Amino acid sequence: MIKYALRRLLSTIPVLWIAVTACFFVLRLAPGGPFDGERPLPPVILKNLAAHYNLDKPLIQQYLIYVGDLLRGDLGPSFASEDFTVAQQIMIGLPYTFTIGTAAFLIAIIVGVAVGCLGALYQNKAPDYILGALILIGVVLPNFLIAPILQLVFGIHLAWLPVGGWGDGSIKFLILPIVVLALPHAGRISRITRGSMIEVMNQNFIRTAKAKGIGPRLTVMRHALKPALMPVVSYLGPAASYLLTGSLVVESIFGLPGIGRYFINAALNRDYGMVLGTVIFYMVLIVVLNLLVDIAYAWLDPKVRNR
Amino acid sequence: MNHFAKKFLASAMLGTLLAFSAHAATLNIHNGGDPQSLDPQKLSGDWENRIAGDIFEGLVTEDAKDNPIPGQAESWTISPDGKVYTFKLRDGIKWSDGQPVTAGDFVFAFQRLVDPKNAADYAYLQFTIKNAEKINKGEITDLNQLGVKAIDGKTLEITLENSTPYFINALMHYTAYPLPKHVVEAKGQDWVKIGNIVTNGPYKPVEWVPGSHVTTVKNDQWYDTKDLKIDGAKFFVLEDQEAALKRYRAGEFDILTDFPTDQYEWMKKNLPGQAHVAPFSGLYYYVVNSQKPPFSDKRVRQALSMAINREVIGPQILGTGELPAYSWVPPGTANYGEPAYVSWKDLPYSEKVAEAKKLLTEAGFGPDKPLHAVLSYNTNDNHKRIAVAIASMWKPLGVNVELVNAETKVHYDQMQRGQVEIGRAGWLADYNDPDNFLNLLVTGVQMNYGRWSNPEYDKMIKEGNAETDLAKRAAIFKKAEQLALDESAALPIYYYVSKNVVSPKIEGFVDNIQDIHRTRWLSMKE
Numbered sequence: 001m002i003k004y005a006l007r008r009l010l011s012t013i014p015v016l017w018i019a020v021t022a023c024f025f026v027l028r029l030a031p032g033g034p035f036d037g038e039r040p041l042p043p044v045i046l047k048n049l050a051a052h053y054n055l056d057k058p059l060i061q062q063y064l065i066y067v068g069d070l071l072r073g074d075l076g077p078s079f080a081s082e083d084f085t086v087a088q089q090i091m092i093g094l095p096y097t098f099t100i101g102t103a104a105f106l107i108a109i110i111v112g113v114a115v116g117c118l119g120a121l122y123q124n125k126a127p128d129y130i131l132g133a134l135i136l137i138g139v140v141l142p143n144f145l146i147a148p149i150l151q152l153v154f155g156i157h158l159a160w161l162p163v164g165g166w167g168d169g170s171i172k173f174l175i176l177p178i179v180v181l182a183l184p185h186a187g188r189i190s191r192i193t194r195g196s197m198i199e200v201m202n203q204n205f206i207r208t209a210k211a212k213g214i215g216p217r218l219t220v221m222r223h224a225l226k227p228a229l230m231p232v233v234s235y236l237g238p239a240a241s242y243l244l245t246g247s248l249v250v251e252s253i254f255g256l257p258g259i260g261r262y263f264i265n266a267a268l269n270r271d272y273g274m275v276l277g278t279v280i281f282y283m284v285l286i287v288v289l290n291l292l293v294d295i296a297y298a299w300l301d302p303k304v305r306n307r
Numbered sequence: 308m309n310h311f312a313k314k315f316l317a318s319a320m321l322g323t324l325l326a327f328s329a330h331a332a333t334l335n336i337h338n339g340g341d342p343q344s345l346d347p348q349k350l351s352g353d354w355e356n357r358i359a360g361d362i363f364e365g366l367v368t369e370d371a372k373d374n375p376i377p378g379q380a381e382s383w384t385i386s387p388d389g390k391v392y393t394f395k396l397r398d399g400i401k402w403s404d405g406q407p408v409t410a411g412d413f414v415f416a417f418q419r420l421v422d423p424k425n426a427a428d429y430a431y432l433q434f435t436i437k438n439a440e441k442i443n444k445g446e447i448t449d450l451n452q453l454g455v456k457a458i459d460g461k462t463l464e465i466t467l468e469n470s471t472p473y474f475i476n477a478l479m480h481y482t483a484y485p486l487p488k489h490v491v492e493a494k495g496q497d498w499v500k501i502g503n504i505v506t507n508g509p510y511k512p513v514e515w516v517p518g519s520h521v522t523t524v525k526n527d528q529w530y531d532t533k534d535l536k537i538d539g540a541k542f543f544v545l546e547d548q549e550a551a552l553k554r555y556r557a558g559e560f561d562i563l564t565d566f567p568t569d570q571y572e573w574m575k576k577n578l579p580g581q582a583h584v585a586p587f588s589g590l591y592y593y594v595v596n597s598q599k600p601p602f603s604d605k606r607v608r609q610a611l612s613m614a615i616n617r618e619v620i621g622p623q624i625l626g627t628g629e630l631p632a633y634s635w636v637p638p639g640t641a642n643y644g645e646p647a648y649v650s651w652k653d654l655p656y657s658e659k660v661a662e663a664k665k666l667l668t669e670a671g672f673g674p675d676k677p678l679h680a681v682l683s684y685n686t687n688d689n690h691k692r693i694a695v696a697i698a699s700m701w702k703p704l705g706v707n708v709e710l711v712n713a714e715t716k717v718h719y720d721q722m723q724r725g726q727v728e729i730g731r732a733g734w735l736a737d738y739n740d741p742d743n744f745l746n747l748l749v750t751g752v753q754m755n756y757g758r759w760s761n762p763e764y765d766k767m768i769k770e771g772n773a774e775t776d777l778a779k780r781a782a783i784f785k786k787a788e789q790l791a792l793d794e795s796a797a798l799p800i801y802y803y804v805s806k807n808v809v810s811p812k813i814e815g816f817v818d819n820i821q822d823i824h825r826t827r828w829l830s831m832k833e
Contacts, residue, residue, distance in 0.1 A: 032716025038733060039351065040723055040753040041428060044444045048426035082344040083499050084517060092517055148549065155557045163557040164550055165543065166519055255545040255554070257518030265341075270716055 012287045016280065020070070023279050024063055027272050034079040034270040053079065066276070075280070076273040080266065086277035093259030096166060097251070100258065101244040103178045108185035108239065113232065115186070116193025117220060120228075123198060131190070139187035147180045147253045164254040177254045181247055185239050192235055197228040230300060237293035241286045332831040334813075337551040337563045338542040341517055346499045347481040348420050348427040353735070353822070356481055357564070358521055358542050361826050362506040363484040364529075366394050366413065366463070367475055371828035373739070373819035375475050379408060379485065379507065380463070389470030389775040394463040401528040402487045403511040410457035416486040417465075418450040429482045432737055435471040470775045472642055473740035480738060509535055509827040518544055523826075536815075536830030555808055561831070562816070562824075563808035568627045568689065574808065582808050584627050585818030588637055588736035589803030590744060591629070593682075593697075594757035596728050597796070601678065606670040608795035610663040611680075611729070612649070614700050616656050621801055624696050625689060632799035635748070635788050639820050641739040643781050647789040660703060667704050677705045684710075684731035685718035693800070694731065722756040732756055735803065739821060741784050742772060748796050759796040 035041055035049055050056040054065055069076055075086035084092065115135055119128045138146075154176060155163035167173040200206060201224055209219050247260035259278065266274035339354040347359045360369075368378030380394040400408040420427050421439045434440040437454025441447045454466035467474060477483065487505040491498045498504065501515050509532065510523035524539035525532055543560065545551045548567045555563050556578075566574065566582065574582040595602045595611065602608060617631030634646035651659060672678045682698060684690040691712065698708035713721065722730050734754070736743045746752060749768055750760040767787035774780040791797075805822035812832040816824055 030717075032714070032718075032720040035428075036716045036720045036723070037351075038715070038719060040719065042431045042753060044423075044440070045426070045428060045431060048423045048443070049428070051423075052426040080343060081341065081517060082346070082349045083515075089517055096518075148553070151550070151553050156553060159557065163554045163559055164545070165554070165559060166516075251518075252547055253550045255519070255543060255547075255550060257516050257544070261518070268714060268716070 009287070009291070012283075016283055019283055020067075020276060020280060021063070023276055024066060024272075025059070027270070027275055028059055028062075030270070032270055034272065036270075053077065070280075075277040078266075078271055078274045078277075080269045080271045080274065086273045089262060089274065090259055090277060090281050093257060093262060096256055097244060097247055097258035097260055099169075100174065100177050100181060100250070100256065101240075101247060103174065104181035104185070105240055105243050107178060108182040108189055108243070109232075109236070111182070112186040112189025113193050113229070114190075116190040116232075117197055117225070117228075119190065119194040120197035120201060121216065121220065128194075132194075135187040135190050137187075138183035139191070142249075143180045143184065144249050144253065146183060147176070147250065150176050150180060151253075164256075166256055177247075177250050177256060180253075181243060181250045185243065189232055189235065189239070192231050193228065196231045197224060200224045200228040226300060230297070233293060233296050233300060236296070237290045240289045240293075241282075244282075244285060244289075332537050334537050334540040334826055334829065334831065335559060335561045336540055336542050337545055337555065337560045337565075338521075339544070339546060339564060341544045342515075342521065342542075344499060345504060345512055345515065345521070347484040348416070348425065348429075348486075350481055351428045354542075354564070356823070358512070358523070359481045359484065360508070360823065361510045361523055361540065362508045362512055362526075363481065364508045365478050365480075365483045365485070366396075367478040367483075369479050369821075369823055369825065371815060371817040371819075371824070373821045373823045375479055379413075383475075389472070390467045392465045392467070392474065393458070394465070396461045396463065397530055398461075400507065400530055402490075402505045402507050403526045403528050404487075404490070404505045405528055406487065406489055406505070407460075408485060408507050409460045410463040411460070412485040412488050413463050414453075414455050414457050415488040415491070416484065417455040418453055419486060419491070420482055421453060422450060427482070429480075429737075432477060432480055432482045435467050435469070435474060435477065437466045437468050439468075469773055471772065472775065472777055472780060473738055473742060476641065476738040476740055509825075510539060513539075520544060531827075535827055537826050540826050552808070555810075561810045561813055565806050566808055568625050568806075571627045578808065581811065582806070583816070583818050584804045584806055585822075586630065586637070586639055586820060587803040587805040587822050588640060588739060588820045589734060590632060590635070590637055591693075591731075591733045591800045591803060592632070593798040593800060594722070594727070594730050594732050595795070595798065596725060596730075597757050597759040598725065599728060601670060601672070602680075602728060604670050605794055606666040607672075607678070608798070610666040610670070610704060611701060611706070612795050612798040613651055613659040613663040613666070614704050615697055615798065615800060616700050617800060618656070620693060620696065621804075624692050625801075627804060627806060629801040629804050632801050633792075635791055635797075635799055636741045636744045636784075637736075637802045637820075640736070640741050640744070642777055643741040643784065646741075647785045647792055649792045664704055667706075672705060674705055677707050679707050679709070681709045681711055681728045682731075683718060683721065683727045683729070684712050685715040686712050690731050697800075723753065725756075725758055727756070730756060732797075733803070736821065741781070741788075742768070745771075745784055745787060745791075748791050757797050759791075759794070761790065761794065761796070764790050764796075 035046055054062055078086050078089060081089060115131050119131055122128045151163045154161045161175055162173050206219060206224055209223050247258060248264055251258045251260040262274060263278040338357055340352060342355045342358055343349055347363055350359055364378045366378055366380040367375045370376045379396055379400055381397045383392055383394045385392055396410060402408055419425055420430050420433060421442045423443055423445055430443050438447055438452045442453055456464045458464055485507060490505045494503045501512060504512060509526060509529045511526040512521055512523050514522035521542045525535055548565055551563055552566055552570060554560050571582060595608045597603050621629030633648045633652040636643060636646040638646055682694055684694045694710050698710060701708055721727055734747060745768055747754045748759055750765050764787050767783055771780050771783035774783060809816045813829055815829045
């Protein structure tokens, strides 16, 4: 398994290199530069800035300098935030994004699986319809719509929770962003779990279990849950990536200092170093998450494990 | 001590601590974007200025109304030819680490600003200082040739290239703040990191979480700390104005520095007296590419300008009551008086449209030969609304408008390359003086996106800037402004307004034309 994991990790190096190269050149080809804006800078200042950031050198030389720095583990400077390098900014933002993302991920799994199982067990009965309708709201409504509603209700009218910000990092500051982030994924996980569970519950080995007189709760927990979770696990890799990378809107609305919004801000500011840095960071993250999912899959399915 | 006594003592201590923190007046300000740096020579935005102006202080600083007042300098004299300024520093001024602030710190800062190695974005704002531009261009390599000299530890002499009547105003800008030479030299680029940074303003930064906030506390070494009513401030990063307004309503912010314009009516009803909309030293305008036919024809430019119904844009399209602009320099600008206006300013709108149609016909356009124009703007709901409205105002003239929008970087890149026919632009004054606006139309200036060029205008601007008598200077500038307006060099649309929301518990907040509100002038009711 370790060999397999290492092989998978090594195979991502060429992918990473191609992505970085493509991203580097596409960024430079995009119109507008890092120092264009409402207030154009005089040519002499632009010249000084270009020299400062090596932007006055031929593109291929800039690329070689970047790759050389990257191989030494240096993600370079950020044009939009001069007091912090790209690596420093990612390290500062990571704990915030990671805390919110991980909590949302766990809640999405727990709530999604629980609701999905209940829906399957009470198929086409009142609890199935009610839970199904509630979960549908989470799936259908985008988080930029849900977030302001929750802010209005729980932050302003009821004044139970802070409207935004990280505050001291206490749980009351985290509840709303985590709920908003987890909701759509909980919805999708519940739909997948419900469908899969219904399918598994109609299979022969479940009928056998029931015929042996095992109660419905034990049947689900001991026999049905594990195979029913296979499609859920397949979804967890992309879901984890979405949660860690797709928190842009949530971080923006709640004013959280995570790295989710660095990418878009950097792209808009033509902050070349920051864009490339976040791309590399997210790619590594996605590779690692997918690897973890594959390992989990192998654990759940003996056929995969023995392959 | 028994268990109960210990518990009681602990509770009492905690209570005292809580009571103390409840009385600590911390100002929570919604500040928009993330600061690029805390180094005043690496800044370019008003959100950064809010922080920099609280933690640093120049020779000259601003009062609550944004008038220049003595800062680190207690007084100054100006030579009769207006070129040499001699500043006397206050007694006992110190950096936040207790080291004295000397004239040498100012010399060091100005030299660092213009040194091309440091690539300071805004160095050009101090190009009025002797040899500043030449040093920045690399034509002079000896930094000591800069016209900033320390006569002694407490006396600073600044020599200018020419007499510059707005120089005192320009010294209020963050490019003129001193730097702690002893710290910058010891720590290099890291001097500005929290833990290293040393400042000379009323406050000092103690925390910076990128993407979240910058926290400041009182600087005990500042000369007037005892009069500060606010203990410190938290400048929050939050670009989403809707979200910021919600946090204000929840009491999490004391001041919003901008708000969604479509919420203005709601705020007037529900947050009475809290939304501050005030004239601001800024102009929203359209440039017309005067190098490209048919826009090179003055009649075409004037027709387009006359047909813009400016009276409806502020109150109806934006909803915040921005005032219609018929001049190039916003009214209220210092060293100027009343600006020049377009000759047709007071005509009824129907007559303006009739005259515009006539001008376009004379220029060869009409129902049989409609004028096709491409109107470019950068992505923003308000820019879009205005562009759509103006396109519909031009329609009766027989002008077919093609709207093109692009993100800000792309838009300004195209503007600078002269690739637009008609383009949206805006200008916020760096310093309170008409030159800051009039300079936008000088031949060859980078911000002259429409490439309008008139040698007579250029001559008058140069002449005005060499004039030391402020009244004579204003008269020359006004003639130049009138010429630009008569030529429809560009199309002024509205004067910007500042948009703040201020909690009723904040006192001392005074609306002013540059929208600068230093924390030192504010206080907070319990």
